[in-house]
Amino acid sequence: MQVRALTRGQWEAFRDVGMGGRLPGGGFDASFRGRFPTRDMMVADLAVTTGMRIQEWRSVLEPEFQPVAGRGATLVLHAAAKNGRRRTVYVPGSTMASIEMYRRTERRRAVMHAQEGLRRRWPGLAQVSDIDPARGRITYVLEGTRYRCGLAEVPLAHRGLLVREEDGVIEPLSLLVGPGGLAPSQRAWHETFARANQRLHAMGEGIPMMPPAVTPHDLRHTFAVVVLRSLQLRAAGLEAGRSGAGEGTLSEHVVFNPLLTLQRLMGHASPSTTMVYLRYIDDSAELVQRAFESWSDQNRDFASFVLEQMPGPEAGGRRW
Known part of the structure; x- marks a missing residue:
């Protein structure tokens, strides 16, 4: 597996300039013709701060987000996860703020x-009759068949078709919608990324050295490398601060093992897949100092910590 983790500067350029239509200096580019810059920038946030695969984040349903008091939200992946491997994903508060901005504006x-088009397509859509977010249950009818299951168990093929009607308005359940009001396909998202890359490469000055093309999986790799680095530092800090002599219990080593934790976060079937990220970890003294300062600051959420650990050019960020 080839790992391509972005520096923070590369990720910000991809999000703001490539996806968001901004100029390198921060202003808006009047020549930009993207239809959903707020949505696309939010996707860059969501992918890099959760590590979800494209098939996972593109099919997320709005009712799946379960708020965590003052600390973002969680959602459970199952049917949309690779090989149906169930796991819980934490969505940081700052990313939820980006999602809320998108919900209130472009979405x-x-x-x-899209109401007229959705009305025409209504017979072929998955019509929702009941949702119980607290229990995570949904009931819907698709092509004459009634389904009742957990939100996480809704098949990938059905997720983008789920709609419900409230006060005469047809509302899709998919978080991400396109011009027709339904979830964009995976191919459409690859095309969105391709346009963002083309825009970056055409921009010239003011853009950091970029890989030939930023892909959805590069954002997942970035999450993995940054989080593994932070978990290693946290484990080292816990070990250094542990009272008493000895090497700790087996349960302590399992709970605080960075590779096992990252394996769970990424949904990897085998630890050997996760171990690939080890050779991309920077253990400089400066990084250690910044990481410990970040972990001790209770006023900053996990997304801020993750993004601040993304190395910049001065830290020897990886180049292509």
Whole structure:
């Protein structure tokens, strides 16, 4: 497996300039013709701060987000996860703020503009009759068949078709919607990434050295490398601060093992897959100092910590 982890500067350029239509200096580019810059920038946030695969984040349903008091939200992946391997994903508070901005602006407009088309397609859509977010259950009818299951168990093929009607408005359940009001396909997302890469390479000055093309999986790799680094530092800090002599219990080593923790976060079947990331970890003294300072600051959420650990050019960020 080839790992391509972005530096923070590369990721910000991809998100803001490539996906968001901004200029390298921060201003908006009047020549930009992207239809959903807020959505696309939010996707860059979501992918890099959760480590989800493209098939996972593109099929997320709005009712799946379960708020965590003051600390973002969680969602359970199962049917959309690779090989159906169930896991819980934490979505940081700052990423949820990006999601909420998208919900209130572009998503709302897209859904309202798509009402006529959604009405025509209604017979072929998965019509939701009941949702119980607290229990994570949903009931819907698709092509004459009634389904009742957990939200996480909704098949990938059904997720983008789920809609419900409230007060005469057809509302898709998919978080991410396109011009037709339904979830964009995986191919459409690859095309969105391709356009962002083309824009970056055409921009010229003011852009950091970029890989030939940033892919959805590069954002997942970035999450993995950054989180593994932070977990190693946290484990080292816990070990250094542990009272008493000895090497700790077996349960302590399992709970605080960075590779096992990252394996769970990434949904890897085998630890050997996760171990590939080890050779991309920077253990400089400066990074250790910054990491410990970040972990001790209770006023900053996990997303801020993750993004601040993304190495910049001065830290020897990886180049292609």
